[in-house]
Amino acid sequence: MTQPLDTAALAADYWSTSIIDIHPGSINVRGFPIQELIGAVSFPQMIWLMLRGELPDAPKAQLFEAALVASVDHGPHAPSIAISRMATSCGLPLNGALASAINALDDVHGGAGQQAVELYETVRDRTAQGVALDTAVEQAVDAFIAAHGKYLPGFGHRFHPVDPRAVKLLALVDAAVANGTVSGEYAAIARGIEALLQRRKNKPVPMNIDGATAVIYAELGFAPELARGVFCLSRAVGILAHAWEQRARNERNKGPMPRQMAYRYTGQPERHLD
Known part of the structure; x- marks a missing residue:
């Protein structure tokens, strides 16, 4: 005889996660109550916790943060x-x-x-x-x-x-x-x-x-x-x-180069249908 489908258990298993546990009035991230993390850990530490499951010690967090800071930008030509x-x-x-x-x-x-x-x-x-x-x-x-x-x-x-x-x-x-x-x-x-x-x-x-x-x-x-x-x-x-x-700049449809600079056309010269 076919057993009845436990839809609640099926859905719970389908979306199972070890990252976060949320209930009314309670948010635990990797087991830590969110209110204990707020104001106590840095954003790089939070990234590490989310990705790795544990908090890094301070020296590792500082090295991680340095790499993140170094890569934020490399100019408008990037x-x-x-x-x-x-x-x-x-x-x-x-x-x-x-x-x-x-x-x-x-x-x-x-x-x-x-x-x-x-x-x-x-x-x-x-x-x-x-x-x-x-x-x-x-x-x-x-x-x-x-x-x-x-x-x-x-x-x-x-x-x-x-x-x-x-x-x-x-x-x-x-x-x-x-x-x-x-x-x-x-x-x-x-x-x-x-x-x-x-x-x-x-x-x-x-x-x-x-x-x-x-x-x-x-x-x-x-x-x-x-x-x-x-x-x-x-x-x-x-x-x-x-x-x-x-x-904040008054520009519309900014293209890859200024409008005053022409591109090079390399196709057929002008031609017409017979």
Whole structure:
């Protein structure tokens, strides 16, 4: 005989979650009453709690926060920022501008941090099997280039000869290694890649912001895909700021370049139907 369907239990199981538990007058986040978190933890700590299930200690939270701060903006020429301004000028509200811009943070623009963590983890997998660091770096880099092309995520920058954000972040990582907050394993891997690129190209190819934040996220134990996710959270701040600034400008339908600048037409010359 068929048992009657327990629809309430079915629905409860269908939407089961370990993140939040809500009842009338009660909101627990990962087991913590929300009123105990409000005013007691920072927003980076809250992000960590939501994603990882536990609160980080203060040194780890500070290192995490540094990576988030470093990535908020890189000027109106950055595609996601430009999209937020164009969308706003086309009449989209802030939420629409944010959504339009964040949607552009995919593999090419916005994915380098995740890709760098994946590359570092490939090196780490090889060293865990007893391969020497220099050899593991070379093998992993060659495999990445064979699979994805010559662009190596996290290294070099089209605008900055030396990315000032990366310099500061790596100094913070070194300090965190010195005080035992992180192991430094991924920092050594990233610097091994830097050294390999310099030998091969006969010039420095330093880590950029994506390579440095990837070191931090890997050192802190974030999965590669979360490295992109938290980058999106960080860059959303810059996207929002630019969209809000654009709201105050008297511009409609802002295009990718000023109207006074002509584009180049490369199609057929004028022709007519017979």
